[in-house]
Structures are given as C-alpha cells and as structure tokens.
Amino acid sequence: MFAAKAFSPFENLASQLIPHAYEGDDGSHDLAHILRVFKNAMRIQAKEGGDARILAAAVLLHDCVAVEKNSPLRSKASALAAEKAAGVLTELGWSPADIGVVEHAITAHSFSANIAPETLEARILQDADRLDAIGMVGAGRCFYIGGRMSSLLYDPLDPSGENRPLDDRRYVIDHFQTKLFKLADGFKTESGRALAAERDKRLRDFLAAFMDEI
Template sequence: MTTSPASAFSPHEELAAALLPHATEGDDGSHDLAHLLRVFRNAMRIHAAEGGDGRLLAAAVLLHDCVAVEKSSPLRAQASRLASEKAAGILRAMGWEELRISAVAHAITAHSFSANIAPETLEARILQDADRLDAIGMMGAARCFYIAGRMSSGLYDPSDPLAKERPLDDSRFAIDHFQTKLLKLADGFQTAAGRALAQERHQRLEQVLELFLDEI
C-alpha cells in the first residue's frame, strides 16, 4: 500500500494534502518535498518548545518555497515575497481569514536570508530558524555542493582554496559559500530552541569543512 506524502506531515496531514500540490515548482532538489519535510520536522520540534499556532506554522512551512527562483537569478532576493503572494492567494481560495493569511505571508516573506526582513511573530521566527537549520550541518553541506553543481561552479580554487589571496566568490567555488554564508547562520537564530539545534549543526558544518580541506 502506497503512503500519501501528506501523511508525513502529522498532525497536519489534511492541511498538507491540500497544500502540497502547490508547494514546489521546478526540479530543484534542494527545495523539494524532502526539504519541506525536513523544515516541517525542524519547525514542529521548535514549536513544541516555544509554542505558537501550529496550523499557521504548518501552512507557512508547506508554502515557503512555493515559487522557485534559482540562486543565480537576479530575482533571488524577491523569491520569498513572490512565494508569500502566491501563498496568500492559495489560502484565500481555501477560505482562510485575512488575518491568518497575512500572518502566513509574513512568515514566508521573512524566512529568507536574501530578503533580510526581520520576523515579527513567533511563527515567523520559528519558520526562519527551521529553514536555516536545513542550511547548516551535514544537510547544509550537501545542499551547498548540490546547488554548486546546478550552477556549474567548481568545488574549490586549487591554488587558493581558503581565499587568502583572492576575494571569496561562491558563484565560482562551492567551498567559498561556507565562509560567505553558511558559517554565519548560527549566530542569527531567533528562538532558544533553534539556537540550541543550530550550535550542534554548526559544529558539524565546521567538521565538514575541516575534513574537506584535509583531503585537498
């Protein structure tokens, strides 16, 4: 018997069944159903410690990447705004109240690192933390190299892998992204539960970089 993907989003299976058909676009394996499920599990773990509206949070998680914009696109910084607008339309069609739609839209808009918008609600803070947890640790390293492959970037500069004599450029070298973004993320977590999880994953990320440099 085949299990529905929505069943993995317990206790919000019904909501997931309604929203998953709208939740992803394109073929980006770093922003796919598996990513949504990891972010959902992160969010529910933080929600259990911090509180907040679980159904609203689940909707924000499910729709936070509902518009796909490649990392190399000039529209990348607008991706979360575009996703929030699409999400609002989806929830409006489902009969959600406008206040709750606005709360979901804000959480989606504020989750993005590129957007640089401060989360103003607990649900927005949880979503931002849950999404950023998937950008550090072992999964963050895996996604970094996956995205570098999509962008046809090299793994590292063989003559200067740590960029001691050149500017960092993560559009050319995957390993540069550790310094330009990934190793900075743990300092910006919004919730106590998120910060605790982030410190553990940050240490894993540092270990990945250490082992990578040792092998080259």
C-alpha cells in the same frame, strides 16, 4: 495522498497544500526539504509555542515559487511565494488575519530578503529553514546547488581564499565562509539556537575534513 501523512498531525492541510508547495526540479527545494523544515519547525514549536496550524501552512508554502540562486529576482523570491500562498489560502477559505500571519512568515524566512521576523511563527520558520542550510544536510545541499550553478568545487591554488576575494558563485566551498558559517549567530529562538550550534559544529568539522583531504 501518501506524502501528506508525513506531515502529521496536519495531513489534511498538507494534502491541500502539497500540490502548490514547490515547482521545478530543484532538489534542494523539493518535498524532502519541505518535510525537513516541517520537522525542524514542529520540534521548535513544541518548546517555544506559537500557532502550529499557521506554522505548518507557512512551512508547506514557503518555497512555492522557484527562483534560482543566481537569478536577479532571488531577493524577491520569498515575497513572490508569500503572494502565491495568500492566493492559495484565500481559495481554501482562510481568514485574512491568518493569511496575513502566514504571508509575513514566508516573506521574512529568506536570508536574501533581509526582513526581520516580527511574529513567533515567522521566527520559528526562519530558524527551521536555516537549520536545513547547516549541518551535514546543509553541506550536501551546498554542493548540490553548486553543481546546478556549474561552480567549481574550490580554487586549487588557494582553496581557503586567504589571498583572493571569496567567490561562492565560482567556488562551492567559498559559500561556507560567505554565508553558511554566519547563519548560526542569527537564530531567533532559544530552541533554534541550540540546534544550530550542534549543526554549525558539524558543518565546520566537515569543511576541516574536506580541506585536509585536498
């Protein structure tokens, strides 16, 4: 499979897992997202350590169950993905111990699940995934998801939400304040925090330019 080559040095693992890696038509949680998270994870792992094979499997399967952002099941998405991942890896002959580490990393990566990552691989996956939610890519994904949810770009009378409750389901740019600007403070690895600081600045610069234009 051509796509698997992008996940070097885990091409064989990727060829096995990509068919299970994502579902549906969500362009913010597709193969491109998985590949970006993989690159982030490998960049962090190179400095922080951890089992790269375990981490690669967790990255490839972390979004293997699709749950829309506005679904009442959203907080359970990572647990559902972990359960599916365990089944896939069991069929591939992985040991129960290794599967357990992958399961925990997947379950704990989600912001909405609010589960503390207890292993290095889980901390790296969480950081790698959250890096894709900030910076310029994060801004692009935010607007893309807003379009899927039929949200408005902003409140024309009070864009910054100074005199109204923030509502990121109705206004896309409210999501910057309700979630995206909070992410950089929660990174779990030193390498992840350094990368997050750069991307957080880009995200804040983007919103400042956006507000200037409107």
